[in-house]
Amino acid sequence: MSTVEGHVSTDFQVNFTDANRQWLTLPGPDGKPPVRGPANFKFQGGEVIPDLTLGLYILDLREPGDDEKSLKIFAILYEHELLHVLDETDIINN
Numbered sequence: 001m002s003t004v005e006g007h008v009s010t011d012f013q014v015n016f017t018d019a020n021r022q023w024l025t026l027p028g029p030d031g032k033p034p035v036r037g038p039a040n041f042k043f044q045g046g047e048v049i050p051d052l053t054l055g056l057y058i059l060d061l062r063e064p065g066d067d068e069k070s071l072k073i074f075a076i077l078y079e080h081e082l083l084h085v086l087d088e089t090d091i092i093n094n
Contacts (some may be wrong), residue, residue: 005077007094008084009055014048022046050092056081 016022026040027033034040058081064074 003059004056005063006056006081008081008088009057011053012088013051015051016049017047026078052088054085054088056085 022044023041024044025033026042028039058074058077064071
């Protein structure tokens with residue numbers, strides 16, 4: 001049985017500078033404004049602000065000691081978790 005040594009948590013949100021003006025509610029199939037969901041919207045342009053919060057966690061028992069071996073193990077775990085961070089930032093940037 002294996003143990004998870006680290007974890008990256010993510011929270012992604014998208015904010016708009018003026019959501020009411022940036023999104024147009026499209027008419028329903030009957031050509032009238034929808035009175036109940038689901039509605040369709042069309043983005044009109046404007047500033048979009050992505051907000052990504054990442055948390056990086058590594059088990060306390062993996063905190064490195066003074067010996068070279070435990071420092072190398074910690075570095076490998078930390079590097080692995082940072083690759084998950086890179087994945088998340090790559091999604092935002094690309």
